[in-house]
Amino acid sequence: MGKILTFSNHKGGVGKTTSTVNVGAGLSYLDKKVLIIDIDPQSNLSHSFGIENAENTIYEALKGQTPLLPIQVKANLEIVPSSLELSGIEIELSAEPGREYLLRELIEPIRKNYDFIIIDTPPSLGLLTVNALVASDEVYIPLQAEFLAIKGLTKISEVIEKIQKRLNKNLILGGVFLTQYDHRKVLNRDVAATIQAFFGGKVLNTKIRDNVSIAEAPTKGLDIFRYDPKCYGATDYLNLCVEIIEK
Amino acid sequence: MGKILTFSNHKGGVGKTTSTVNVGAGLSYLDKKVLIIDIDPQSNLSHSFGIENAENTIYEALKGQTPLLPIQVKANLEIVPSSLELSGIEIELSAEPGREYLLRELIEPIRKNYDFIIIDTPPSLGLLTVNALVASDEVYIPLQAEFLAIKGLTKISEVIEKIQKRLNKNLILGGVFLTQYDHRKVLNRDVAATIQAFFGGKVLNTKIRDNVSIAEAPTKGLDIFRYDPKCYGATDYLNLCVEIIEK
Ligand SMILES: Nc1ncnc2c1ncn2[C@@H]1O[C@H](COP(=O)(O)OP(=O)(O)OP(=O)(O)O)[C@@H](O)[C@H]1O
Ligand SMILES: Nc1ncnc2c1ncn2[C@@H]1O[C@H](COP(=O)(O)OP(=O)(O)OP(=O)(O)O)[C@@H](O)[C@H]1O
Numbered sequence A, B: 001m002g003k004i005l006t007f008s009n010h011k012g013g014v015g016k017t018t019s020t021v022n023v024g025a026g027l028s029y030l031d032k033k034v035l036i037i038d039i040d041p042q043s044n045l046s047h048s049f050g051i052e053n054a055e056n057t058i059y060e061a062l063k064g065q066t067p068l069l070p071i072q073v074k075a076n077l078e079i080v081p082s083s084l085e086l087s088g089i090e091i092e093l094s095a096e097p098g099r100e101y102l103l104r105e106l107i108e109p110i111r112k113n114y115d116f117i118i119i120d121t122p123p124s125l126g127l128l129t130v131n132a133l134v135a136s137d138e139v140y141i142p143l144q145a146e147f148l149a150i151k152g153l154t155k156i157s158e159v160i161e162k163i164q165k166r167l168n169k170n171l172i173l174g175g176v177f178l179t180q181y182d183h184r185k186v187l188n189r190d191v192a193a194t195i196q197a198f199f200g201g202k203v204l205n206t207k208i209r210d211n212v213s214i215a216e217a218p219t220k221g222l223d224i225f226r227y228d229p230k231c232y233g234a235t236d237y238l239n240l241c242v243e244i245i246e247k
């Protein structure tokens, strides 16, 4: 049965999309069958693979018009793209009873076809992110080792607890990991220590280092392994994949 | 009459909060009376000045319970803080007729007390950001010179046009400016050229360079001018202030 993971953090620009792309791709190179799902209206996950204005997106599926219709990106890797129309879904579904379970229902019939299903979320804790957390087995929190990034941690922990209590008893915090990390910066080292104190054993060993190749890869519609297999970014994301599999 | 500016971009982590802090503070050093308003539920603008769990926030004001009640931060600089409770406001106000005008109504009675009023927005184009744009004279778009950042530009341009047509005829695009810029990175130079082609004369001359002091300043609750007045960050943000005043 496919394990369902979500990358979530309402702080913006921390590497949720970048991690979904490169953990999804990394797992597919380790011979896992992987589905990645883009539920961010900005559609950055879709853009990272060169997909624009796709016909069947997560929007039509959440509206009940179609099932999930994945697109093959490469061997062992498929994606359900997003669309800008998704930004209105919270109001459109405000009267739908049990609207938090919609994504879980959509995934159920196809879950057995994959080893991992990974969901990229928008920088918010609204209905779309709640849908992802309700559908998931584990949530991973990417974090920049910067001051503003640690301020939001209590809020996201609160939301996860509420979801565990009311909507998804199986949800666990898979872990917290640092992104865009530069060990030469005192700020990064100091904040990393603070995060370690706050989360203890939940902080993953792998730190994703700041590496410009990671930011360049989406311009070519590629994951880091195909774009620059020997760079730090590829090494770090492969280590993260191994750490996630072994959990 | 105070000029009302908004920093907005639904892409996360591009420097909206950092720019509100440092343009607000910069203008106050240039002897302008400035009010900054935090309408992001994450409350990062409030955190940047060491304000946590404030009593009277933008939440109570938008709910009609209090007027705007600014807190003095330093000479010539006041802030209306935010609160995590704000994250539920979109649903709470879904039945309020003309809910897009709430912030504009709250600012009207105190507008004459300031030279500039600057609003920090969340990474989304929902009700809170719409309220800020409806209340504003000018909107400024901070941008990282990275691939994913340019993908959202058409969407934000569309929203601005709709607001100009239906809710605020006076709103103009003040300009687009680059943040966290590193001229040594080919990616930053390439994307900067793309943005120049897309926005032409609307791209401000000032680029805010990548500078770790900028990320360190909020750990001390200070703006960049008080934290490290001789660093690149302070020079760049002062140049940006001058460019905004001269517009
Ligand atoms: N380790 C890294 N090294 C260098 N650049 C990185 C790294 N991780 C992410 N980036 C870049 O930082 C920016 C932000 O990353 P990304 O868009 O993945 O974050 P996000 O959390 O998904 O943002 P949003 O909140 O807007 O959804 C992107 O331009 C990305 O290319
Ligand atoms: N010029 C810069 N140089 C170095 N670091 C910067 C710079 N500008 C912003 N930062 C850092 O980058 C991170 C993101 O900036 P900031 O939080 O201001 O962006 P934002 O757009 O307000 O994010 P959000 O979408 O979450 O509201 C912060 O940790 C900030 O300190």
Ligand SMILES: [Mg+2]
Residues within 6 Å of the ligand: A016, A017, A018, A040, A044, A121, A122
């Ligand atoms: Mg993203």
Ligand SMILES: [Mg+2]
Residues within 6 Å of the ligand: B016, B017, B018, B040, B044, B121, B122
């Ligand atoms: Mg912000």
